[in-house]
Amino acid sequence: MHFLPEAIDQYAVAHSQEEPELLQKLSKETWQKVLNPRMLSGHYQGRVLSLLAKIIRPRTILELGTYTGYSALCMLEGLHPEGEIHTLDQNEELYDLQRKYFDLSGAGDRIHQHLGAALGILPTLDLKYDLVFMDADKRNYPKYLELILPKMNSGGIILSDNVLWSGKVVEPLQPDDIDTKALLEYNHTLATHPQLETVLLPIRDGLTITRVK
Template identity: 65%
Template sequence: MHFLSPLLENYLADNSQEEPSLLQELTRETHLKVIQPRMLTGHFQGRVLSLLSKIISPKYILEIGTYTGYSALCLAEGLRTDGELHTIDVNAELEQIQRTYFDRSQYGSQIIQHIGNALDIIPNLDVTFDLVFIDAEKKQYDYYLEKVLPKTKSGSIILSDNVLWSGKVVEPLDPKDTATKVLLDYNKKLSQHPLLETVLLPIRDGLTLSRVK
């Protein structure tokens, strides 16, 4: 399902902050060398992440799902000078391209990569996060949330990506479609969670913004 026409999507991008040249290069390399390049955050949503991070001014950011590093670089734009961004991905094959672009940015020394299962890694991070971005295996979203909440504080922001799942969340549910069922349950949980204030934004494939009370 396309929520907006390509013409309107281009208009949104054209009338938002320009995409940094380093991210343009990363986009091109991802499309040339990596499978499923549509997983990239992209220009418009990337500028949304950047601006949200700048508004929050986080000292500590956690990203679950690095892919080639585009969203991490966007989030890092709002980091305090003494801050850290911890990003986790299960795919070790992408580690080098991530590191290359992280080190080419001004945030290289502040971005810490973790390779492995986020559910195992998160409990061992001795950090309280101001900003969390969840964008990994959809079937694990609820588990990520439960691992992340103890690592946040009142006022922390949790962003959840792809929560509209190409519009499948409003279509008749295929009993075999476990990913959509998980996201339906997750979206309801976020909206009703006693520790969270939540709004679901129709940005790209759906971006939920939750504030820890």
């Protein structure tokens, strides 16, 4: 969902860097072959992820929710030359498509795919993270944060997607809306946790930047 007037949104996109050719091809193939292509990070948010990664220069990136691999490839642009990316996703049908484009990037050996439920995989990863991109099932965002925080390096960054949830976070909460309830809890925790510094940006469906002290 876009919260800006369409003309302003189009102007912002038009005056942002173009996406690389590889990402254009991945975006096209996603829209042609994959269900729910709107889940793709896309050109504008992808350039935000790329630029933030280049500023942070992380050695270790963790991504929760890989979809077709677009956002991982954006963050790869800023990965330290000796760094690595670990992506977690449950959809085995997308595994080969992800791997195809990871390998086409020329850095496929530094992108490690983990297939399965994140709540089960995260405790098995003996890593410390400089950058995390949270874009998985919203109802488990609070649980993911609990597992990730002890694994963050000081000064590490957590990027959280869809935190405005099509505006539902400011609407009356429906009793059966588990995802919105979890996001309200998650957003409150990010804003009030003594170990975290957070700013929520109204980019696309809401993107939070959180620094771990």
